[in-house]
Amino acid sequence: MSYLVLARKYRPVEFEDLVGQDSIVKTLQNAIKEDRLSHAYLFSGTRGVGKTSTARILARALNCAEGPTISPCNKCPSCNDILKGNSLDMIEIDGASNRRVEETQQIIENIRYAPARDRYKIYIIDEVHMLSNHAFNALLKTLEEPPPHVVFIMATTEYHKIPQTIRSRTQHFHFVNVAQSIIISNLKKICKEENIQISDRSLSLIAREAAGSVRDGQSLLDQVIAFSGSEISDRDVETVLGAVSSEILDKIIEAISSKDTSKLISLVGEVFDLGYDLILIIRYLIQRLRNLLILKVDSKDLKELVPLGSDEIEKLLEIGKKFELNQILLIFDLLVAAENQMKYSIYPRFILETTLIKSATSDTILDVDAFVEEMNKRPPNRTNNSGNSSHAETRIKSITPYKVMDEEETKEYTNTGKKTSSADELKNAILAAVAKERKSLESVIRASDRVSIEGDVLVIYRSHKSIKSLRDLLLKQNNNKKLIERACQSVLGEGASFRIDEYLPENLEREAKKSKDSTEAKKKQGIEELMNEPTVRNLVDTFQGEIVDYEKKPRD
Numbered sequence: 001m002s003y004l005v006l007a008r009k010y011r012p013v014e015f016e017d018l019v020g021q022d023s024i025v026k027t028l029q030n031a032i033k034e035d036r037l038s039h040a041y042l043f044s045g046t047r048g049v050g051k052t053s054t055a056r057i058l059a060r061a062l063n064c065a066e067g068p069t070i071s072p073c074n075k076c077p078s079c080n081d082i083l084k085g086n087s088l089d090m091i092e093i094d095g096a097s098n099r100r101v102e103e104t105q106q107i108i109e110n111i112r113y114a115p116a117r118d119r120y121k122i123y124i125i126d127e128v129h130m131l132s133n134h135a136f137n138a139l140l141k142t143l144e145e146p147p148p149h150v151v152f153i154m155a156t157t158e159y160h161k162i163p164q165t166i167r168s169r170t171q172h173f174h175f176v177n178v179a180q181s182i183i184i185s186n187l188k189k190i191c192k193e194e195n196i197q198i199s200d201r202s203l204s205l206i207a208r209e210a211a212g213s214v215r216d217g218q219s220l221l222d223q224v225i226a227f228s229g230s231e232i233s234d235r236d237v238e239t240v241l242g243a244v245s246s247e248i249l250d251k252i253i254e255a256i257s258s259k260d261t262s263k264l265i266s267l268v269g270e271v272f273d274l275g276y277d278l279i280l281i282i283r284y285l286i287q288r289l290r291n292l293l294i295l296k297v298d299s300k301d302l303k304e305l306v307p308l309g310s311d312e313i314e315k316l317l318e319i320g321k322k323f324e325l326n327q328i329l330l331i332f333d334l335l336v337a338a339e340n341q342m343k344y345s346i347y348p349r350f351i352l353e354t355t356l357i358k359s360a361t362s363d364t365i366l367d368v369d370a371f372v373e374e375m376n377k378r379p380p381n382r383t384n385n386s387g388n389s390s391h392a393e394t395r396i397k398s399i400t401p402y403k404v405m406d407e408e409e410t411k412e413y414t415n416t417g418k419k420t421s422s423a424d425e426l427k428n429a430i431l432a433a434v435a436k437e438r439k440s441l442e443s444v445i446r447a448s449d450r451v452s453i454e455g456d457v458l459v460i461y462r463s464h465k466s467i468k469s470l471r472d473l474l475l476k477q478n479n480n481k482k483l484i485e486r487a488c489q490s491v492l493g494e495g496a497s498f499r500i501d502e503y504l505p506e507n508l509e510r511e512a513k514k515s516k517d518s519t520e521a522k523k524k525q526g527i528e529e530l531m532n533e534p535t536v537r538n539l540v541d542t543f544q545g546e547i548v549d550y551e552k553k554p555r556d
């Protein structure tokens with residue numbers, strides 16, 4: 001069988017063939033219909049999401065003998081030549097290829113000549129950020145005063161490398177990573193066309209691996225077909241992808257939720273026997289929890305951040321009901337830490353086992369608040385310290401695994417000029433502004449280890465273990481960064497911004513100590529005295545907590 005790779009065979013020919021880029025398609029179609037075309041477009045986005053395909057469709061739309069039209073005929077000489085890749089008036093340059101520098105430069109310098117036959121001379125420049133300096137400058141010059149018959153379509157996977165001078169002269173479209181569900185239906189359609197037997201589960205495994213890239217999904221399908229022919233079993237797919245089946249992952253998560261520790265141990269044994277790389281199990285679990293977390297925080301607004309088909313989302317929502325948000329965060333941290341440990345350990349299996357058991361028992365750690373409340377309701381135990389009334393009247397305010405600063409400390413920390421409102425008020429105002437735009441985002445920020453105002457900067461502290469995922473979420477996704485910045489500025493004034501910092505309890509503690517030695521010493525002494533009480537010590541030991549503060553109640 002002669003086999004044309006799927007990604008080439010199924011390259012979108014019409015705007016309608018493009019999947020997952022609806023708003024771009026719509027905007028371009030409207031521009032064509034209303035004759036509001038730009039002379040320079042910049043397409044950004046990861047590999048395999050449709051940039052080149054869109055550029056070529058747009059080229060035909062512009063140059064079709066019947067055009068400009070949103071549905072090029074694909075029959076006329078202009079369309080045909082572009083489809084075959086030998087049009088004189090559509091020139092493709094690949095910044096990443098080793099095409100000679102002078103050649104590229106020559107092409108760009110020839111831009112001022114009129115098109116040979118078609119309406120426009122169209123330049124598609126792929127990976128434009130990789131052009132040589134010379135070529136880039138030549139391009140910039142033409143962009144400043146583009147000849148009327150020229151249209152540039154530039155594409156890049158690294159938008160941040162495109163200088164402002166170019167950005168400002170182009171119309172920018174960002175191609176999003178394509179949702180897993182959309183990739184699944186794309187693959188499904190192809191399989192039908194190709195007479196390939198494959199289950200939905202296999203398709204979603206492939207789509208998961210594709211991580212937002214339609215092309216990667218199609219290439220993986222190629223690999224699977226090469227391995228198994230036209231009848232593909234789930235096992236084949238798992239083998240080819242080296243993937244951990246989601247069935248096992250869900251069994252593990254299920255066992256964590258039901259605190260079935262012996263089940264967890266046997267599941268670890270099972271995956272071990274199957275020869276899976278255990279670090280992969282952790283990584284997939286992290287991925288799954290991340291999705292769970294997002295759906296838990298906000299299943300409506302943030303759904304698009306979860307690259308899963310709707311049936312998978314339903315399933316996750318169901319699983320999510322069994323966990324508290326805090327618990328997911330804690331398990332997440334445990335898994336991320338375990339992943340790090342595993343890289344250097346000769347006992348990956350033991351690490352996986354203990355991590356899963358810790359995860360399963362994590363809610364006992366988290367119920368501390370409720371427990372403390374319960375303890376406070378009980379009459380003070382006078383038998384042990386009948387002679388020491390001050391201790392008997394002491395109530396425990398909180399016990400936390402992390403040392404969290406109280407409001408006083410936060411204020412002291414704040415070198416803001418804004419003395420009128422307390423740091424906490426400002427912080428709450430900012431969070432309220434965030435919540436107004438995106439409730440889920442506020443919850444994510446609040447779930448951080450500490451949030452404080454330092455000068456005109458909102459600082460979000462997160463422990464080392466999960467700071468990367470928080471950064472990804474807040475800085476890279478969904479315009480979150482802009483949104484938070486706007487909120488900061490609305491409260492703290494122009495120039496205000498936010499920062500994500502690593503939460504290092506020791507450092508914060510040391511800093512805080514410097515500024516308030518005396519009160520601290522007093523408090524410390526009080527805590528030490530408290531720790532002499534067996535009930536308190538017991539409590540602290542049980543939860544491996546730490547007394548952060550205490551409060552004395554007047555005797556009634």
Ligand SMILES: Nc1ncnc2c1ncn2[C@@H]1O[C@H](COP(=O)(O)OP(=O)(O)O)[C@@H](O)[C@H]1O
Binds near residue numbers: 018053
């Ligand atoms: N949005 C999309 N819709 C349909 N197919 C796509 C899409 N994005 C990528 N593909 C598939 O992947 C292949 C490569 O896409 P391409 O447009 O070259 O991606 P990019 O230029 O963004 O890397 C296409 O031939 C097509 O099979």
Ligand SMILES: [Mg+2]
Binds near residue numbers: 048126
């Ligand atoms: Mg491309």
Ligand SMILES: [Zn+2]
Binds near residue numbers: 063072078079
């Ligand atoms: Zn045509």
